[in-house]
Amino acid sequence: MAYPQGSRAPLEFGGPLGAAALMVLLPATMFHLLLVARSGPARLLGPPPYLPGPDVLWSPRVLLLWLTWLGLQAALYLLPARKVAEGLELKDKSRLRYPINGFQALVLTALLVGLAVSAGLPLGALPEMLVPLAFAATLTAFIFSFLLYLKALGVPPSALAPGGTSGNPIYDFFLGRELNPRICSFDFKYFCELRPGLIGWVLINLALLMQEAELRGSPSLAMWLVNGFQLFYVGDALWHEEAVLTTMDITHDGFGFMLAFGDLAWVPFTYSLQAQFLLHHPQPLGLPMASAICLINALGYYIFRRANSQKNTFRKNPSDPRVAGLETIPTATGRQLLVSGWWGLVRHPNYLGDLIMALAWSLPCGVSHLLPYFYFLYFTALLVHREARDEQQCLQKYGLAWQEYCRRVPYRIVPYVY
Numbered sequence: 533m534a535y536p537q538g539s540r541a542p543l544e545f546g547g548p549l550g551a552a553a554l555m556v557l558l559p560a561t562m563f564h565l566l567l568v569a570r571s572g573p574a575r576l577l578g579p580p581p582y583l584p585g586p587d588v589l590w591s592p593r594v595l596l597l598w599l600t601w602l603g604l605q606a607a608l609y610l611l612p613a614r615k616v617a618e619g620l621e622l623k624d625k626s627r628l629r630y631p632i633n634g635f636q637a638l639v640l641t642a643l644l645v646g647l648a649v650s651a652g653l654p655l656g657a658l659p660e661m662l663v664p665l666a667f668a669a670t671l672t673a674f675i676f677s678f679l680l681y682l683k684a685l686g687v688p689p690s691a692l693a694p695g696g697t698s699g700n701p702i703y704d705f706f707l708g709r710e711l712n713p714r715i716c717s718f719d720f721k722y723f724c725e726l727r728p729g730l731i732g733w734v735l736i737n738l739a740l741l742m743q744e745a746e747l748r749g750s751p752s753l754a755m756w757l758v759n760g761f762q763l764f765y766v767g768d769a770l771w772h773e774e775a776v777l778t779t780m781d782i783t784h785d786g787f788g789f790m791l792a793f794g795d796l797a798w799v800p801f802t803y804s805l806q807a808q809f810l811l812h813h814p815q816p817l818g819l820p821m822a823s824a825i826c827l828i829n830a831l832g833y834y835i836f837r838r839a840n841s842q843k844n845t846f847r848k849n850p851s852d853p854r855v856a857g858l859e860t861i862p863t864a865t866g867r868q869l870l871v872s873g874w875w876g877l878v879r880h881p882n883y884l885g886d887l888i889m890a891l892a893w894s895l896p897c898g899v900s901h902l903l904p905y906f907y908f909l910y911f912t913a914l915l916v917h918r919e920a921r922d923e924q925q926c927l928q929k930y931g932l933a934w935q936e937y938c939r940r941v942p943y944r945i946v947p948y949v950y
Protein backbone atom coordinates (compact mmCIF):
# COMPACT_ATOMS: atom_id res chain seq x y z
CA MET A 533 0.00 0.00 0.00
CA ALA A 534 1.41 3.45 -0.95
CA TYR A 535 1.15 6.46 1.41
CA PRO A 536 0.51 10.02 0.16
CA GLN A 537 2.99 12.71 1.23
CA GLY A 538 2.16 14.49 4.47
CA SER A 539 -0.74 12.19 5.28
CA ARG A 540 -1.19 8.92 7.11
CA ALA A 541 -4.15 7.76 5.02
CA PRO A 542 -2.98 4.86 2.85
CA LEU A 543 -3.49 5.04 -0.92
CA GLU A 544 -5.43 2.08 -2.29
CA PHE A 545 -5.34 0.31 -5.66
CA GLY A 546 -1.55 0.82 -5.99
CA GLY A 547 -1.75 4.64 -5.81
CA PRO A 548 -1.81 6.88 -8.91
CA LEU A 549 0.07 4.36 -11.08
CA GLY A 550 -2.33 1.56 -10.14
CA ALA A 551 -5.31 3.86 -10.76
CA ALA A 552 -3.95 4.89 -14.19
CA ALA A 553 -3.32 1.25 -15.12
CA LEU A 554 -6.84 0.23 -14.03
CA MET A 555 -8.39 3.01 -16.12
CA VAL A 556 -6.82 1.39 -19.19
CA LEU A 557 -7.03 -2.27 -18.16
CA LEU A 558 -10.69 -2.36 -17.08
CA PRO A 559 -12.15 -1.02 -20.36
CA ALA A 560 -9.64 -3.12 -22.35
CA THR A 561 -10.74 -6.26 -20.46
CA MET A 562 -14.40 -5.45 -21.04
CA PHE A 563 -13.89 -5.08 -24.82
CA HIS A 564 -11.72 -8.19 -24.90
CA LEU A 565 -14.51 -10.21 -23.25
CA LEU A 566 -17.18 -8.80 -25.59
CA LEU A 567 -15.14 -9.72 -28.67
CA VAL A 568 -13.94 -13.10 -27.46
CA ALA A 569 -17.41 -14.25 -26.33
CA ARG A 570 -18.65 -14.18 -29.92
CA SER A 571 -15.52 -15.71 -31.45
CA GLY A 572 -15.32 -19.42 -32.32
CA PRO A 573 -12.52 -20.47 -29.95
CA ALA A 574 -13.83 -18.17 -27.10
CA ARG A 575 -10.43 -18.26 -25.38
CA LEU A 576 -10.32 -16.06 -22.28
CA LEU A 577 -6.54 -15.88 -22.40
CA GLY A 578 -6.13 -15.84 -26.19
CA PRO A 579 -5.96 -12.77 -28.42
CA PRO A 580 -9.22 -11.09 -29.46
CA PRO A 581 -10.45 -12.15 -32.92
CA TYR A 582 -9.86 -8.61 -34.27
CA LEU A 583 -9.17 -5.10 -33.01
CA PRO A 584 -12.30 -2.98 -33.47
CA GLY A 585 -11.78 0.19 -35.49
CA PRO A 586 -13.65 3.46 -35.00
CA ASP A 587 -16.42 2.32 -37.40
CA VAL A 588 -17.20 -0.63 -35.07
CA LEU A 589 -16.94 1.33 -31.82
CA TRP A 590 -18.58 4.59 -32.69
CA SER A 591 -22.20 5.01 -33.72
CA PRO A 592 -24.14 8.24 -33.01
CA ARG A 593 -27.38 6.21 -33.22
CA VAL A 594 -26.17 3.82 -30.51
CA LEU A 595 -24.96 6.73 -28.37
CA LEU A 596 -28.46 8.21 -28.63
CA LEU A 597 -29.97 4.87 -27.64
CA TRP A 598 -27.66 4.72 -24.60
CA LEU A 599 -28.50 8.29 -23.55
CA THR A 600 -32.22 7.51 -23.94
CA TRP A 601 -31.75 4.53 -21.61
CA LEU A 602 -30.04 6.73 -19.01
CA GLY A 603 -32.80 9.34 -19.41
CA LEU A 604 -35.53 6.71 -18.97
CA GLN A 605 -33.92 5.36 -15.80
CA ALA A 606 -33.45 8.91 -14.46
CA ALA A 607 -37.14 9.64 -15.11
CA LEU A 608 -38.17 6.45 -13.28
CA TYR A 609 -35.91 7.44 -10.35
CA LEU A 610 -37.76 10.74 -10.08
CA LEU A 611 -41.22 9.11 -9.88
CA PRO A 612 -42.90 9.14 -6.45
CA ALA A 613 -41.36 6.45 -4.22
CA ARG A 614 -43.12 4.00 -1.86
CA LYS A 615 -40.66 5.08 0.81
CA VAL A 616 -37.93 7.66 1.38
CA ALA A 617 -35.03 6.31 3.46
CA GLU A 618 -32.38 8.20 5.39
CA GLY A 619 -28.71 7.40 4.87
CA LEU A 620 -26.08 7.13 7.61
CA GLU A 621 -25.05 10.27 9.49
CA LEU A 622 -22.53 12.39 7.56
CA LYS A 623 -19.51 14.32 8.86
CA ASP A 624 -21.63 17.47 9.28
CA LYS A 625 -24.18 15.39 11.29
CA SER A 626 -26.82 15.65 8.54
CA ARG A 627 -28.48 12.66 6.83
CA LEU A 628 -29.36 12.46 3.14
CA ARG A 629 -32.71 11.14 1.94
CA TYR A 630 -33.03 8.52 -0.80
CA PRO A 631 -36.09 7.34 -2.78
CA ILE A 632 -36.77 3.62 -2.47
CA ASN A 633 -38.30 2.90 -5.87
CA GLY A 634 -35.70 0.71 -7.62
CA PHE A 635 -37.95 -2.35 -7.80
CA GLN A 636 -40.73 -0.15 -9.18
CA ALA A 637 -38.24 1.06 -11.84
CA LEU A 638 -37.49 -2.57 -12.77
CA VAL A 639 -41.19 -3.45 -13.12
CA LEU A 640 -41.98 -0.29 -15.11
CA THR A 641 -38.98 -0.92 -17.38
CA ALA A 642 -40.22 -4.49 -17.97
CA LEU A 643 -43.70 -3.15 -18.85
CA LEU A 644 -42.31 -0.50 -21.20
CA VAL A 645 -39.97 -2.99 -22.91
CA GLY A 646 -42.85 -5.50 -23.20
CA LEU A 647 -45.03 -2.84 -24.84
CA ALA A 648 -42.24 -1.76 -27.17
CA VAL A 649 -41.48 -5.36 -28.22
CA SER A 650 -45.16 -6.08 -28.91
CA ALA A 651 -45.22 -2.88 -30.99
CA GLY A 652 -42.36 -4.28 -33.10
CA LEU A 653 -39.15 -3.15 -31.34
CA PRO A 654 -36.48 -5.65 -32.45
CA LEU A 655 -34.93 -6.40 -29.03
CA GLY A 656 -33.13 -9.40 -30.57
CA ALA A 657 -31.00 -6.86 -32.49
CA LEU A 658 -29.44 -5.53 -29.27
CA PRO A 659 -26.69 -8.20 -29.04
CA GLU A 660 -25.29 -6.92 -32.36
CA MET A 661 -24.86 -3.48 -30.78
CA LEU A 662 -23.04 -4.54 -27.62
CA VAL A 663 -19.61 -3.29 -28.69
CA PRO A 664 -20.72 0.24 -29.70
CA LEU A 665 -23.04 0.36 -26.69
CA ALA A 666 -20.15 -0.54 -24.38
CA PHE A 667 -18.07 2.15 -26.08
CA ALA A 668 -20.85 4.73 -25.51
CA ALA A 669 -21.08 3.66 -21.84
CA THR A 670 -17.29 3.92 -21.40
CA LEU A 671 -17.20 7.35 -23.03
CA THR A 672 -20.07 8.49 -20.79
CA ALA A 673 -18.22 7.16 -17.71
CA PHE A 674 -15.05 9.11 -18.59
CA ILE A 675 -16.92 12.37 -19.32
CA PHE A 676 -19.19 11.98 -16.30
CA SER A 677 -16.22 11.30 -13.96
CA PHE A 678 -14.48 14.38 -15.31
CA LEU A 679 -17.57 16.53 -14.61
CA LEU A 680 -17.84 15.00 -11.13
CA TYR A 681 -14.18 15.80 -10.51
CA LEU A 682 -14.75 19.45 -11.51
CA LYS A 683 -17.91 19.64 -9.42
CA ALA A 684 -16.01 18.36 -6.37
CA LEU A 685 -13.54 21.28 -6.60
CA GLY A 686 -16.31 23.59 -5.43
CA VAL A 687 -17.69 21.68 -2.43
CA PRO A 688 -16.76 22.13 1.26
CA PRO A 689 -14.23 19.66 2.78
CA SER A 690 -17.01 17.98 4.78
CA ALA A 691 -18.57 16.79 1.50
CA LEU A 692 -15.40 14.99 0.36
CA ALA A 693 -14.83 11.23 0.57
CA PRO A 694 -12.13 10.05 2.99
CA GLY A 695 -10.20 8.29 0.20
CA GLY A 696 -10.32 10.52 -2.87
CA THR A 697 -8.55 13.61 -1.57
CA SER A 698 -4.91 12.64 -1.95
CA GLY A 699 -4.17 15.70 -4.09
CA ASN A 700 -3.04 13.52 -7.01
CA PRO A 701 -5.51 14.28 -9.82
CA ILE A 702 -5.25 10.82 -11.47
CA TYR A 703 -5.83 8.97 -8.22
CA ASP A 704 -8.64 11.29 -7.10
CA PHE A 705 -10.29 11.14 -10.55
CA PHE A 706 -10.27 7.33 -10.29
CA LEU A 707 -11.50 7.01 -6.70
CA GLY A 708 -13.81 10.04 -6.71
CA ARG A 709 -13.51 13.17 -4.57
CA GLU A 710 -17.05 13.96 -3.56
CA LEU A 711 -18.83 11.42 -1.36
CA ASN A 712 -22.44 12.07 -2.39
CA PRO A 713 -22.58 14.27 -5.50
CA ARG A 714 -26.10 15.58 -6.02
CA ILE A 715 -28.05 18.12 -7.99
CA CYS A 716 -31.02 19.05 -5.81
CA SER A 717 -32.27 15.68 -4.52
CA PHE A 718 -30.89 13.65 -7.46
CA ASP A 719 -28.09 11.51 -6.04
CA PHE A 720 -25.78 10.43 -8.90
CA LYS A 721 -23.92 7.64 -7.10
CA TYR A 722 -27.00 6.01 -5.61
CA PHE A 723 -28.78 6.28 -8.98
CA CYS A 724 -25.91 4.70 -10.92
CA GLU A 725 -25.18 1.94 -8.39
CA LEU A 726 -28.56 0.24 -8.81
CA ARG A 727 -30.45 1.40 -11.89
CA PRO A 728 -29.01 1.80 -15.42
CA GLY A 729 -26.32 -0.89 -15.06
CA LEU A 730 -28.18 -3.56 -13.09
CA ILE A 731 -31.43 -3.21 -15.06
CA GLY A 732 -29.38 -2.88 -18.28
CA TRP A 733 -27.64 -6.18 -17.42
CA VAL A 734 -30.90 -8.15 -17.29
CA LEU A 735 -32.22 -6.39 -20.40
CA ILE A 736 -29.10 -7.45 -22.33
CA ASN A 737 -29.58 -11.01 -21.01
CA LEU A 738 -33.19 -10.96 -22.23
CA ALA A 739 -32.13 -9.69 -25.66
CA LEU A 740 -29.59 -12.53 -25.90
CA LEU A 741 -32.30 -15.02 -24.94
CA MET A 742 -34.62 -13.61 -27.62
CA GLN A 743 -31.91 -13.74 -30.24
CA GLU A 744 -31.20 -17.35 -29.32
CA ALA A 745 -34.91 -18.11 -29.76
CA GLU A 746 -34.80 -16.46 -33.22
CA LEU A 747 -31.70 -18.41 -34.21
CA ARG A 748 -32.55 -21.85 -32.82
CA GLY A 749 -36.33 -21.88 -32.50
CA SER A 750 -36.33 -21.64 -28.68
CA PRO A 751 -33.96 -20.57 -25.91
CA SER A 752 -31.79 -23.32 -24.45
CA LEU A 753 -32.22 -24.56 -20.89
CA ALA A 754 -28.79 -23.13 -20.04
CA MET A 755 -29.88 -19.69 -21.31
CA TRP A 756 -33.10 -19.89 -19.25
CA LEU A 757 -31.13 -20.71 -16.11
CA VAL A 758 -28.61 -17.89 -16.55
CA ASN A 759 -31.41 -15.40 -17.28
CA GLY A 760 -33.53 -16.64 -14.37
CA PHE A 761 -30.71 -16.62 -11.80
CA GLN A 762 -29.44 -13.19 -12.74
CA LEU A 763 -32.91 -11.62 -12.98
CA PHE A 764 -33.64 -12.99 -9.51
CA TYR A 765 -30.35 -11.52 -8.20
CA VAL A 766 -31.08 -8.08 -9.68
CA GLY A 767 -34.71 -8.17 -8.50
CA ASP A 768 -33.49 -9.06 -5.01
CA ALA A 769 -30.95 -6.19 -5.01
CA LEU A 770 -33.66 -3.70 -6.02
CA TRP A 771 -36.20 -5.14 -3.57
CA HIS A 772 -33.63 -4.67 -0.78
CA GLU A 773 -32.46 -1.36 -2.24
CA GLU A 774 -32.25 0.32 1.16
CA ALA A 775 -29.41 -2.05 2.15
CA VAL A 776 -27.11 -0.39 -0.38
CA LEU A 777 -27.13 2.76 1.78
CA THR A 778 -24.78 1.09 4.29
CA THR A 779 -22.30 -0.34 1.75
CA MET A 780 -18.81 1.14 1.55
CA ASP A 781 -19.58 2.41 -1.95
CA ILE A 782 -22.17 4.80 -0.54
CA THR A 783 -20.69 5.54 2.90
CA HIS A 784 -16.96 5.62 2.19
CA ASP A 785 -16.00 5.78 -1.51
CA GLY A 786 -16.26 8.94 -3.54
CA PHE A 787 -18.00 8.91 -6.90
CA GLY A 788 -15.27 8.79 -9.52
CA PHE A 789 -14.25 6.72 -12.52
CA MET A 790 -14.09 3.42 -10.60
CA LEU A 791 -17.76 3.43 -9.66
CA ALA A 792 -19.03 5.35 -12.71
CA PHE A 793 -17.37 2.89 -15.09
CA GLY A 794 -18.15 -0.09 -12.82
CA ASP A 795 -21.84 0.79 -12.54
CA LEU A 796 -22.53 2.00 -16.08
CA ALA A 797 -20.27 -0.16 -18.26
CA TRP A 798 -18.62 -3.02 -16.36
CA VAL A 799 -21.80 -4.42 -14.80
CA PRO A 800 -24.07 -4.59 -17.88
CA PHE A 801 -21.43 -5.61 -20.42
CA THR A 802 -19.30 -8.07 -18.44
CA TYR A 803 -21.88 -9.48 -16.01
CA SER A 804 -23.91 -10.62 -19.05
CA LEU A 805 -20.91 -12.63 -20.30
CA GLN A 806 -22.44 -16.07 -19.66
CA ALA A 807 -25.52 -15.26 -21.76
CA GLN A 808 -23.27 -13.77 -24.49
CA PHE A 809 -21.18 -16.94 -24.48
CA LEU A 810 -24.26 -19.21 -24.65
CA LEU A 811 -25.69 -17.37 -27.67
CA HIS A 812 -22.60 -18.19 -29.69
CA HIS A 813 -21.65 -21.50 -28.02
CA PRO A 814 -24.81 -23.46 -27.22
CA GLN A 815 -24.29 -26.00 -24.44
CA PRO A 816 -26.29 -29.17 -23.87
CA LEU A 817 -27.74 -29.32 -20.36
CA GLY A 818 -29.83 -32.19 -19.01
CA LEU A 819 -32.52 -31.89 -16.34
CA PRO A 820 -30.54 -33.64 -13.55
CA MET A 821 -27.57 -31.29 -14.01
CA ALA A 822 -29.90 -28.26 -14.30
CA SER A 823 -31.60 -29.30 -11.04
CA ALA A 824 -28.23 -29.63 -9.29
CA ILE A 825 -27.22 -26.15 -10.51
CA CYS A 826 -30.54 -24.73 -9.25
CA LEU A 827 -29.81 -26.22 -5.85
CA ILE A 828 -26.33 -24.65 -5.79
CA ASN A 829 -27.85 -21.26 -6.68
CA ALA A 830 -30.54 -21.66 -4.02
CA LEU A 831 -27.92 -22.56 -1.39
CA GLY A 832 -25.83 -19.51 -2.35
CA TYR A 833 -28.86 -17.24 -2.28
CA TYR A 834 -30.00 -18.61 1.09
CA ILE A 835 -26.62 -17.87 2.72
CA PHE A 836 -26.32 -14.47 0.97
CA ARG A 837 -29.81 -13.26 1.89
CA ARG A 838 -29.98 -14.67 5.43
CA ALA A 839 -26.55 -13.22 6.30
CA ASN A 840 -27.36 -9.80 4.83
CA SER A 841 -30.80 -9.70 6.47
CA GLN A 842 -29.42 -10.78 9.85
CA LYS A 843 -26.91 -7.92 9.85
CA ASN A 844 -29.39 -5.36 8.51
CA THR A 845 -32.02 -6.34 11.11
CA PHE A 846 -29.41 -6.16 13.87
CA ARG A 847 -28.10 -2.76 12.72
CA LYS A 848 -31.64 -1.33 12.54
CA ASN A 849 -32.76 -2.68 15.91
CA PRO A 850 -30.49 -4.92 18.05
CA SER A 851 -33.44 -5.86 20.27
CA ASP A 852 -35.47 -7.26 17.38
CA PRO A 853 -36.55 -10.77 18.58
CA ARG A 854 -34.98 -12.35 15.44
CA VAL A 855 -31.49 -11.23 16.49
CA ALA A 856 -31.81 -10.37 20.19
CA GLY A 857 -30.52 -13.81 21.26
CA LEU A 858 -27.27 -13.57 19.27
CA GLU A 859 -23.94 -13.18 21.02
CA THR A 860 -22.24 -9.80 20.49
CA ILE A 861 -19.02 -7.90 21.21
CA PRO A 862 -19.46 -4.30 22.47
CA THR A 863 -17.33 -1.61 20.79
CA ALA A 864 -16.16 1.81 21.97
CA THR A 865 -18.49 3.48 19.44
CA GLY A 866 -21.57 2.12 21.22
CA ARG A 867 -22.31 -0.24 18.31
CA GLN A 868 -22.00 -3.99 18.72
CA LEU A 869 -20.52 -6.70 16.53
CA LEU A 870 -22.34 -9.98 16.00
CA VAL A 871 -20.19 -12.92 16.95
CA SER A 872 -22.69 -15.78 16.57
CA GLY A 873 -25.24 -16.68 13.90
CA TRP A 874 -24.08 -16.17 10.30
CA TRP A 875 -21.50 -13.56 11.34
CA GLY A 876 -19.96 -16.03 13.78
CA LEU A 877 -19.34 -18.56 11.00
CA VAL A 878 -17.01 -16.37 8.92
CA ARG A 879 -16.42 -12.61 8.85
CA HIS A 880 -18.19 -12.22 5.48
CA PRO A 881 -20.86 -14.92 5.14
CA ASN A 882 -22.71 -12.76 2.56
CA TYR A 883 -19.65 -12.90 0.26
CA LEU A 884 -19.59 -16.69 0.60
CA GLY A 885 -23.22 -16.93 -0.58
CA ASP A 886 -22.57 -14.46 -3.42
CA LEU A 887 -19.59 -16.53 -4.60
CA ILE A 888 -21.61 -19.77 -4.57
CA MET A 889 -24.22 -18.04 -6.74
CA ALA A 890 -21.47 -16.79 -9.08
CA LEU A 891 -20.38 -20.40 -9.59
CA ALA A 892 -23.98 -21.48 -10.28
CA TRP A 893 -24.23 -18.84 -13.02
CA SER A 894 -21.19 -20.24 -14.83
CA LEU A 895 -21.97 -23.96 -14.54
CA PRO A 896 -24.80 -23.94 -17.17
CA CYS A 897 -22.07 -22.98 -19.67
CA GLY A 898 -20.36 -26.34 -19.23
CA VAL A 899 -16.69 -26.95 -18.59
CA SER A 900 -15.31 -26.83 -22.13
CA HIS A 901 -14.31 -23.12 -21.85
CA LEU A 902 -12.76 -20.96 -19.14
CA LEU A 903 -14.43 -17.78 -20.50
CA PRO A 904 -17.83 -18.13 -18.74
CA TYR A 905 -15.95 -18.60 -15.44
CA PHE A 906 -14.46 -15.11 -15.80
CA TYR A 907 -17.19 -13.64 -13.57
CA PHE A 908 -16.47 -16.17 -10.82
CA LEU A 909 -12.70 -15.50 -10.99
CA TYR A 910 -13.06 -11.71 -11.14
CA PHE A 911 -15.65 -11.75 -8.37
CA THR A 912 -13.40 -13.81 -6.09
CA ALA A 913 -10.63 -11.24 -6.60
CA LEU A 914 -13.06 -8.32 -6.08
CA LEU A 915 -14.48 -9.76 -2.85
CA VAL A 916 -11.08 -10.73 -1.42
CA HIS A 917 -9.88 -7.17 -2.07
CA ARG A 918 -13.14 -5.67 -0.80
CA GLU A 919 -12.95 -7.78 2.34
CA ALA A 920 -9.43 -6.47 3.00
CA ARG A 921 -10.60 -2.86 2.51
CA ASP A 922 -13.57 -3.40 4.83
CA GLU A 923 -11.33 -5.05 7.42
CA GLN A 924 -9.07 -1.98 7.38
CA GLN A 925 -12.05 0.35 7.83
CA CYS A 926 -13.51 -1.78 10.66
CA LEU A 927 -10.16 -1.89 12.43
CA GLN A 928 -10.07 1.91 12.31
CA LYS A 929 -13.69 2.18 13.50
CA TYR A 930 -13.71 -0.49 16.21
CA GLY A 931 -10.01 -1.00 17.19
CA LEU A 932 -9.61 -3.63 19.91
CA ALA A 933 -13.18 -4.89 19.56
CA TRP A 934 -12.50 -5.69 15.90
CA GLN A 935 -9.29 -7.52 16.86
CA GLU A 936 -11.29 -9.56 19.37
CA TYR A 937 -13.89 -10.35 16.64
CA CYS A 938 -11.11 -11.53 14.29
CA ARG A 939 -9.69 -13.72 17.08
CA ARG A 940 -13.10 -15.30 17.74
CA VAL A 941 -14.04 -15.64 14.05
CA PRO A 942 -10.72 -16.40 12.35
CA TYR A 943 -11.96 -17.19 8.82
CA ARG A 944 -12.83 -14.36 6.44
CA ILE A 945 -15.04 -15.84 3.69
CA VAL A 946 -14.77 -19.65 3.45
CA PRO A 947 -14.88 -21.62 6.74
CA TYR A 948 -11.60 -23.45 7.45
CA VAL A 949 -10.13 -22.30 4.10
CA TYR A 950 -9.83 -18.51 3.98
Ligand SMILES: NC(=O)C1=CN([C@@H]2O[C@H](COP(=O)(O)OP(=O)(O)OC[C@H]3O[C@@H](n4cnc5c(N)ncnc54)[C@H](OP(=O)(O)O)[C@@H]3O)[C@@H](O)[C@H]2O)C=CC1
Pocket residue numbers: 778779780781836840843847867868869870871875879880882883886918922925926937
Ligand atom coordinates in the same frame (compact mmCIF):
# COMPACT_ATOMS: atom_id res chain seq x y z
N1 LIG B 1 -22.28 -8.56 -7.41
C1 LIG B 1 -21.35 -7.67 -7.14
O1 LIG B 1 -20.63 -7.21 -8.02
C2 LIG B 1 -21.12 -7.23 -5.74
C3 LIG B 1 -21.92 -7.68 -4.73
N2 LIG B 1 -21.69 -7.29 -3.44
C4 LIG B 1 -22.59 -7.78 -2.40
O2 LIG B 1 -23.17 -6.65 -1.77
C5 LIG B 1 -23.43 -6.92 -0.39
C6 LIG B 1 -22.88 -5.81 0.49
O3 LIG B 1 -21.46 -5.94 0.56
P1 LIG B 1 -20.45 -4.93 1.27
O4 LIG B 1 -20.99 -3.57 1.26
O5 LIG B 1 -19.10 -5.17 0.69
O6 LIG B 1 -20.27 -5.41 2.74
P2 LIG B 1 -21.13 -5.96 3.94
O7 LIG B 1 -22.59 -5.92 3.69
O8 LIG B 1 -20.53 -7.26 4.28
O9 LIG B 1 -20.86 -4.89 5.06
C7 LIG B 1 -19.67 -4.80 5.80
C8 LIG B 1 -20.00 -4.00 7.04
O10 LIG B 1 -20.82 -4.79 7.91
C9 LIG B 1 -20.59 -4.42 9.27
N3 LIG B 1 -20.15 -5.63 9.95
C10 LIG B 1 -19.08 -6.41 9.67
N4 LIG B 1 -19.01 -7.44 10.53
C11 LIG B 1 -20.05 -7.31 11.36
C12 LIG B 1 -20.50 -8.07 12.48
N5 LIG B 1 -19.87 -9.16 12.90
N6 LIG B 1 -21.61 -7.65 13.12
C13 LIG B 1 -22.28 -6.54 12.71
N7 LIG B 1 -21.87 -5.78 11.67
C14 LIG B 1 -20.78 -6.16 11.01
C15 LIG B 1 -19.50 -3.36 9.24
O11 LIG B 1 -20.12 -2.07 9.12
P3 LIG B 1 -20.84 -1.31 10.35
O12 LIG B 1 -20.27 -1.89 11.61
O13 LIG B 1 -20.49 0.12 10.14
O14 LIG B 1 -22.31 -1.58 10.22
C16 LIG B 1 -18.82 -3.62 7.91
O15 LIG B 1 -18.18 -2.45 7.42
C17 LIG B 1 -22.79 -8.28 -0.09
O16 LIG B 1 -23.78 -9.26 -0.04
C18 LIG B 1 -21.87 -8.53 -1.28
O17 LIG B 1 -21.77 -9.91 -1.53
C19 LIG B 1 -20.67 -6.43 -3.14
C20 LIG B 1 -19.85 -5.96 -4.12
C21 LIG B 1 -20.00 -6.31 -5.51
Ligand SMILES: CC(C)CCC[C@@H](C)[C@H]1CC=C2C3=C(CC[C@@]21C)[C@@]1(C)CC[C@H](O)C[C@@H]1CC3
Pocket residue numbers: 558725726765768769776779781790791793794795798799
Ligand atom coordinates in the same frame (compact mmCIF):
# COMPACT_ATOMS: atom_id res chain seq x y z
C1 LIG C 1 -14.79 -1.61 -12.18
C2 LIG C 1 -14.23 -2.28 -11.01
C3 LIG C 1 -13.88 -3.70 -11.30
C4 LIG C 1 -15.04 -2.19 -9.77
C5 LIG C 1 -16.50 -2.14 -10.02
C6 LIG C 1 -17.26 -2.45 -8.82
C7 LIG C 1 -18.77 -2.41 -9.04
C8 LIG C 1 -19.11 -3.18 -10.29
C9 LIG C 1 -19.43 -2.99 -7.81
C10 LIG C 1 -19.06 -2.22 -6.53
C11 LIG C 1 -20.13 -2.58 -5.59
C12 LIG C 1 -21.20 -3.07 -6.27
C13 LIG C 1 -22.40 -3.59 -5.70
C14 LIG C 1 -23.32 -4.23 -6.49
C15 LIG C 1 -23.08 -4.36 -7.97
C16 LIG C 1 -21.64 -4.20 -8.38
C17 LIG C 1 -20.98 -2.99 -7.74
C18 LIG C 1 -21.58 -1.74 -8.30
C19 LIG C 1 -24.64 -4.73 -5.94
C20 LIG C 1 -25.66 -3.69 -6.28
C21 LIG C 1 -25.03 -6.09 -6.56
C22 LIG C 1 -26.31 -6.65 -5.94
C23 LIG C 1 -26.16 -6.80 -4.44
O1 LIG C 1 -27.36 -7.27 -3.88
C24 LIG C 1 -25.82 -5.46 -3.81
C25 LIG C 1 -24.51 -4.97 -4.42
C26 LIG C 1 -23.97 -3.73 -3.74
C27 LIG C 1 -22.56 -3.46 -4.22
